[in-house]
Amino acid sequence: xxxxxxxxxxxxxxxxxxxxxxxxxxxxxxxxxxxxxxxxxxxxxxxxxxxxxxxxxxxxxxxxxxxxxxxxxxxxxxxxxxxxxxxxxxxxxxxxxxxxxxxxxxxxxxxxxx
Numbered sequence: 447x448x449x450x451x452x453x454x455x456x457x458x459x460x461x462x463x464x465x466x467x468x469x470x471x472x473x474x475x476x477x478x479x480x481x482x483x484x485x486x487x488x489x490x491x492x493x494x495x496x497x498x499x500x501x502x503x504x505x506x507x508x509x510x511x512x513x514x515x516x517x518x519x520x521x522x523x524x525x526x527x528x529x530x531x532x533x534x535x536x537x538x539x540x541x542x543x544x545x546x547x548x549x550x551x552x553x554x555x556x557x558x559x560x
Contacts, residue, residue, distance in 0.1 A: 449548035457549060458521055462493040466518060469531040469538065486531065486538075494520035494553075496534055514542060518553040522546055526553055 469486040476482050497517045516539050518532070526532070530541045532555060539555030 454521065454549060458493070461495045462520060464494055464496045464518075464534065465491060466494050466496065466520070467491050467533040468526060469533055471531060486533075490525065492520055492524045492526075494518045494524070499554075512554075513556060514554040515539065515557050516555045518555065519550050520553065522549075522551050524551060526551070531558060 467488055468490040470489040471486055472484045474482055474484050495518065497519075499512075499514055499517055516534070518534070520526075526541060526544065528541050528544050532539045532541060532553070538558040540558045541553050541555050543552075543554035545552045
């Protein structure tokens with residue numbers, strides 16, 4: 447069954463109120479040929495629903511083994527892949543999982559360690 451676009455728009459207007467930035471990692475070669483990380487630039491911005499996650503208690507209760515810090519749900523039209531770098535409220539996360547359903551896309555992320 448296809449999820450109607452009108453229903454997707456209702457979800458978008460009701461839940462996707464947080465601005466999330468997709469970043470592009472910048473790298474350059476130094477004079478000796480070594481690869482140096484020079485920072486990040488903004489590739490795109492999208493709206494989503496952001497939930498900070500701590501699976502510590504649930505891991506003990508249900509045996510879950512998930513090492514994530516954030517779950518972001520957004521429109522299925524959003525162009526994000528596993529390994530992309532996202533920023534929300536000054537913190538950077540690398541996308542570790544992406545699940546697309548009829549109505550939305552769920553992104554799981556871990557804090558990015560430079």
